Amino acid sequence: MRAGPELVYDPYDAAIVHNPFPVYARLRDEAPVYRNEQLEFYALSRYADVVEAHLDYETFSSAKGVTIEGDEAATPLLIVKDPPEHTLHRRIVAPLFTPRRISALEPFIRQTAAELLDPLAGLDTFEFVDEFAIRLPMHVISELLDIPLELRDEIVHLAGLVASGLGRDASPEEAVAAKGLTVLLVELASQRRRQPGSDLVSLLMTTPVDDGAGGTRMPGDAELGTRFLELAFAGHETVAKLISNAIIALKWHPDERSRVVADPGLLPKAVEEALRWDPPSHYQGRTTTREVTLHGVTIPADHRVLLMTGAALHDAREFPDPERYDLDRPLERHVGFGLGRHMCLGSSLARMETRVALEEFLTRYADWELVEGGAVRALQGNLRGLKQLQVSVTPRAGRPQTLSR
Numbered sequence: 001m002r003a004g005p006e007l008v009y010d011p012y013d014a015a016i017v018h019n020p021f022p023v024y025a026r027l028r029d030e031a032p033v034y035r036n037e038q039l040e041f042y043a044l045s046r047y048a049d050v051v052e053a054h055l056d057y058e059t060f061s062s063a064k065g066v067t068i069e070g071d072e073a074a075t076p077l078l079i080v081k082d083p084p085e086h087t088l089h090r091r092i093v094a095p096l097f098t099p100r101r102i103s104a105l106e107p108f109i110r111q112t113a114a115e116l117l118d119p120l121a122g123l124d125t126f127e128f129v130d131e132f133a134i135r136l137p138m139h140v141i142s143e144l145l146d147i148p149l150e151l152r153d154e155i156v157h158l159a160g161l162v163a164s165g166l167g168r169d170a171s172p173e174e175a176v177a178a179k180g181l182t183v184l185l186v187e188l189a190s191q192r193r194r195q196p197g198s199d200l201v202s203l204l205m206t207t208p209v210d211d212g213a214g215g216t217r218m219p220g221d222a223e224l225g226t227r228f229l230e231l232a233f234a235g236h237e238t239v240a241k242l243i244s245n246a247i248i249a250l251k252w253h254p255d256e257r258s259r260v261v262a263d264p265g266l267l268p269k270a271v272e273e274a275l276r277w278d279p280p281s282h283y284q285g286r287t288t289t290r291e292v293t294l295h296g297v298t299i300p301a302d303h304r305v306l307l308m309t310g311a312a313l314h315d316a317r318e319f320p321d322p323e324r325y326d327l328d329r330p331l332e333r334h335v336g337f338g339l340g341r342h343m344c345l346g347s348s349l350a351r352m353e354t355r356v357a358l359e360e361f362l363t364r365y366a367d368w369e370l371v372e373g374g375a376v377r378a379l380q381g382n383l384r385g386l387k388q389l390q391v392s393v394t395p396r397a398g399r400p401q402t403l404s405r
Ligand code: HEM
Pocket: 062, 066, 078, 079, 080, 090, 141, 230, 231, 234, 235, 236, 238, 239, 242, 279, 280, 281, 284, 285, 336, 337, 338, 339, 341, 342, 343, 344, 345, 346, 347, 349, 350
């Protein structure tokens, strides 16, 4: 029997960024504990292993970073903390994402989506990411954080540069953007202390937090700046990518697209299955705190391990016929928002934003097409999505109808 080509998983390889799923299939089948010597990481790709490792935070620690390089480990972000510190910090932010608070945002999200799409009426083609997918989540997160209107474009610009520098040595322009974004958001946090409003950061200022010694304390300025940065960043590029990945999923599966257009009640399923079929976050990095042996391979202590949710979500052991985008698939066990202690705090918000974005777009343009060569993928660390998506549109006859009502 002839041996197949050598199995190499390099997440920065352009061909893999373009389509990682063939290499994911080989990882799951041939090397479920894969070792990349050059980039110095191990990768777990089978659903069951990824789930188990996510739940075992004592063995698979986040404290040394969640990317391959782990540069973000030096920041005070929630995502790079282990319990008990993580538990304390998460308790500060979690109350901001109650179902009541999130569902109260739906009218704002719908109105913003309409305000972004309506000026495009009459165009034959437009840039879906720049004009819509990237802007909607930034307005939503800006609303939550009460970021002044005049700063929103600058924040979109800086956050885009920071995101494009993720996962490799940032260019001088990207490094300056990262500093600029931090300064801008920390300054906003301290302004907010002087003039509190009804936004999330103002709420955080007045919410006592557990001091870890049985008492409570008030959060400091630097801590508030961090929460600002964390929410602005976590809630922006990820949602933008899910919106455009969902559009691509519907494009490649016209039968499912027709079903969604005919029955908007299927939109939540369309979002959920898009999150499985092409999730924005493809892996979460961890570092072993002890030696682990799995499938006959021993991972030594203090080594980087990628928990590859992108590969796990295409594991036929859990999701039969995984390459098919299928609105009837049971998805209770999917891991597109991670799992366990660090599971995404903004998942309800992200689901709602994506559902409303699809609904408002489909209401206006049920028959869009991709412009030839108009889809360009972004390489942004563990994030997968589009940086450009040129669509050609044929407006629906008559005035836009809201799909669901
Ligand atoms: C489709 C959109 C989104 C996706 C795919 C996504 C995905 C994820 C994933 C996979 C994690 C776990 C990371 C890990 O285990 O290392 C995570 C954590 C997190 N997400 Fe999201 N996210 C999305 C949207 C949002 C939004 C809208 C917000 C807030 C406004 C948000 C806030 C957070 C925060 C604060 C964490 C850290 C939680 C912790 O460490 O305890 N995310 N997200």
